[in-house]
Amino acid sequence: MIEDVDLIGGFVSVAFFTAATAGLFCFIARPFVKRLPIDRVSWQPFLLDLTLFLSLWWGLSVLANRLLPYLNLIVR
Numbered sequence: 256m257i258e259d260v261d262l263i264g265g266f267v268s269v270a271f272f273t274a275a276t277a278g279l280f281c282f283i284a285r286p287f288v289k290r291l292p293i294d295r296v297s298w299q300p301f302l303l304d305l306t307l308f309l310s311l312w313w314g315l316s317v318l319a320n321r322l323l324p325y326l327n328l329i330v331r
Contacts, residue, residue, distance in 0.1 A: 260323070273319055277311035 259266040
């Protein structure tokens with residue numbers, strides 16, 4: 256069954272919620288990542304952004320999978 260999060264009275268999919276949060280974190284972290292010398296080594300800057308987004312999304316999904324059942328935010 257797909258799990259939902261109650262967000263301000265509306266139900267949002269956990270996958271969408273974690274993806275949106277990861278996108279927000281990437282948007283905030285991008286200026287800091289651009290200052291790192293790894294940006295010059297990267298073949299395409301887009302690949303660095305995509306890797307950062309997917310890593311954050313994976314981490315937030317694992318965290319949500321472990322924490323949300325204990326917070327009673329999931330409606331089944």
